[in-house]
Amino acid sequence: MTAVAVGPRSLVVLAGLPGAGKTTLLADLDTGGAKAVVLDSDQVRGSLKAALPRGLPYRCYRPLVHLLHRSRIAWAALSAPGLVLVHEPSTRATTRAALAGLGALTGRPRHFLWLDASPEEALEGQVERGRLVRSRSFARHVRRAERLRARLSGGVPPRGWQGLTVLTRGDRLRLSVPPR
Template sequence: MRPRRLVDLRAGRTRVRRLRYPAGDVLIVSGLPGGGKSTLMRRVSGDTVLIDSQDVRERWQARMPRLLPYAVYRPLVRLAHYLGLWRALRSGAGVALHDCGTLPWVRAWVGREARRRGRGMHLVLLDVPVEAARDGQRARGRGVSAYAMARHQRASRLLLRAAEESRLPAACTSAVLLDREAARQLEAIDFDG
């Protein structure tokens, strides 16, 4: 399926095994921590650059002294993440971005960059219950503080509500809403020209 504007695949409305986007476009995968964003991004194929801040954090963590708290080098990790995203957007390849959802300015910036380069920007929004997301965090051996989870919940709720009301970001070409079951059924996300 090649999504156009808003496609709601939650609650078994439609069964889709493959999403297709034009080569060189940008896909933003957003939802709660532990909700399945990384799993979905592993299904992306084609000439696509995957951008996940957790990957950047883990690379930096491997180089830092074990006793050095993450808070000390977090600004460097964020800088490296956004620099990597900027390079990917300039490369001409398709880009799939793991979006924490709490920073709307990132989606706005990505949308502007995509539009400037004549590319589409698409959203995949995971609508997952909080408990399922927490289970996902525990399964991966990660956790998010109660404060951070509350911020993610608010941001996710606002983004989902806006999408449901067809109020997509200005540069957004399409949005797909997925629940846990629809995400499970999705086998591939292709950037195919």
């Protein structure tokens, strides 16, 4: 169990390659009883899939999933009284910067969790869950993640983030939140 100390109103982003195991890690998350809003794009995807015509390919509504997921993140950062935990690959620097900016604007301490997995492990994870990211898109994630991993391995959080924890696929996560 990896324990990570975060503030009661923190914005915590769980990042990593698609297929790295972020959703699996969140399913076993221990917040120590602290109130937390957990936002995973799979929540939006599942709701839309159930509401849209049966058999509609994901690629047709993927942009809507991303828009709604990011809207939920902004709303939670503005309105949630406690911890906000976000599942987002965040391999793109602009995504990390936007999330850090949102955290700063809403007065939330920011902690970046990186779930480190090799491209092969992440691809295997995609196969296991039955949802493959397009090969060109995955290759872009891999290129960006390699640059980011080099910085993170030195213990340096991304710009705008106050804390950093690097996790592996075998880790279990406990967020240690002091009482208010």
